[in-house]
Amino acid sequence: MTELVCVVRAVNPASVPIPVLLDIGPTSMWWRHGAGLLGWGEAAVTTTRGPSRFADARDWWEDMAGRARVFGDTVPGRHVPVAFASFTFDARSRAESxxxxxxxxxxxxxxxxxxxxxxxxEHTDELSVRKAASVTTEEMMDRAREFWDPVGTAVHFKRKEIADFPWPRTSVPVHELQAIPSAAMGEHDYVESVAEALSALQRGPVRKIVMARDEVVYLSEGIDVPRTLTRLTRDYEHCWTYLVHGLVGATPELLIARKEGHAEARVLAGTADRNVVDAERQFPSTDADEAYVAEQLVNHPKQRQEHRYAIDSLVERLQPYTRSLHAQDTPFVLRLPNVWHLATDVSAELNDDDGAPVSVVTLAEAVHPTAAVGGTPRDQAVDEIHRLENEKHGMDRGRYAGPVGWVDARGDGEFGIALRGGQLESPHTIRLYAGCGIVAGSDPEAELAETKAKMRPMLSALAELPESE
Ligand SMILES: C=C(O[C@@H]1C=C(C(=O)O)C=C[C@H]1O)C(=O)O
Structure with missing residues (x-):
């Protein structure tokens, strides 16, 4: 039976600068404000499906982590070993968690x-374990480099597929970025689906439903994941940049984080496109921005309603696990380079029944999907999404809009909602996804425009030419 033998070494940050690390091409990532986790290779993995996908993954991990042996330094507030995880939006998905x-x-x-x-x-006799425990940091870095691959997805594609692909590593000319007609839900279909969602809202009982669409992007030179990650971390430093099995993006929304009995979440819902702001305002000024924000977000009844649904859905599901829970009374405005969102931070003290910590995976399962990506009431909205996206258009969200993040040996960890990203489908194609909350009064064309604004970060991260070139 495979056992994990873990060796932890404190290193001087200057000896492992982030640009250098990213250039080695991590296979997994969770990063924000210059801190987080980068992973190379795959010591162990399991995939799960269906309604028990969270519980099966958690049980597998608890067994694996429980048997691990750990040597070397301790990391304050982190409990090695650590795993990355990513779950499908819907239990019915054809994709794996x-x-x-x-x-x-x-x-x-x-x-x-x-x-x-x-x-x-496989063999954890004392001699082999002692030998493993004496590894140096140089040997660890050499091992990371062995996992280097230009698409940063060694564990997602077969290595041969990568080896055969003619990757230009230097003097890349202008990237060619094209949308190719492989989307399951084209722009026209999306407008139609939003209109159908509006009819469903009239029939009830669903009051909010999040409709999404996909877009397949082709890069003739291939997708350079390390550079994409570098640009996302640079331009979206307030977001959580993630990479797990070829699902890559930078999400502004924290589904749930757990740290030593404390939980946190950042709920978003309600969006204004910054390009529209720039086009509509007469002159660039902070006052004009504030007036626009007040009108389009803070004082806008539809946006506030959408936001309320999202908070209520989180609070209702998280409450049973908490001793106390606090959500800000009034949402604040999260200003990202592409869009502005209404945002609310929620914090809670967990009750951790009988002193046994409730894993962050269990918490993610409990709160997913919030009304930010599903709808209200939850189960009926998810059924409507399945009907309109999947049955009508064959669009499977896969792991888009599902929880993505990491968990440690004690069940602490962080899960974001996998938004503003896409799934690598080949070394030169990626399927991007974006969705919008639909409530009575939503305008299908405006929602389509909003999905475009939400895809913008990934498009520019995929295509932008690095300044050095
Ligand atoms: C569904 C997405 O975003 C969600 C929907 C929002 C909205 O409708 O206003 C805002 C933030 C996210 O919770 C997405 O980015 O794909």
Missing amino acids: VITVPEILIINRPEGTWLVWQRPM
Whole structure:
């Protein structure tokens, strides 16, 4: 039986600068404000499906982490081993949910940087374990480099497929970025689906439903995941940049985080497109922005209603796990380079029955999907989404809009909602997704425009030419 032998070494952050690390092409990532986790390779993995996808992944992980042996330094507030995970939006999805243990892990926090080798071993006799435990940081970095691959997805594509692909690593000319007609839900279909969702809202009982569409993007030179990640972390530093089994993006929305008995979430719903702001305002000024924000978001009844549904859905599902819970009274405006959102931060003290910590995976399962990506009431809205997106147009959300993040050996971790990203489908194609909350009074064309604004970060991260070139 495979056991994880983990070796933790504190390193000088200057010896592992992030641009260099990203250039090695991590296979997994969770990153925000210059801190987070980077992983290379795959020491162990399991995939799960259906309604028990969360519980099966959690049980597998608890067994694996429970048997792990850990040597070396301790990381304050983190409990090695650590796994990345990503779950499908719907239990009916044809896609798999995944929990993956990177072999080499970098933990970067304001307090320091640690290198971890999470080594899968079949023979854990004392001699082999002692030998493994004596590994140096140089050997760990060499091991990370062995997992280097230009698309950053060694665990997603077969290595041969990558080896055969003619990757230009230097002097890339202008990237060619094209949408190719492979979307399951084209723009016209989307407008129609939103109109159908509006009829469903009139019939009831659904009051809010989030409709999404996909778009397949082709890059003639291939998709350079390390550079895409670099641009996302640079331009969207307030978002959580993620990469798990080829699902990549930068999400502004934290579904749930757990740290030592404390939970946090950031709920978003209600959106204004910044391009529209720039086009409509007469002159660029902070006052004009504030007036627009007040009119389009803070004082806009439809946006406030959409936002309320999303908070209520989270609070209702999280409450049973908490001793106390606090949600801000009034939403604040989260200003991203592409869009502005109404946002509310929620924090809670967990009750952790009988002293046994409730895993962040269990919490993610409980609160997913919030009305930010599903609707209200939850189950009927998800059924409507299945009917309109999947049955009518054959669009499977896969892991888009599902929880994506990491979990440690104690069940602490962070899960975002996999938004503003896409699924790599080949070394040169990626399927992007975006959706919008539909409530009575929504305008299908305006919602289509909003999905375009939400896809913009990924498009520019995929295509932008690095300044150095
Ligand atoms: C569904 C998405 O975003 C969600 C929907 C929002 C809205 O409708 O206003 C805002 C933020 C997200 O909760 C997406 O980005 O694909």
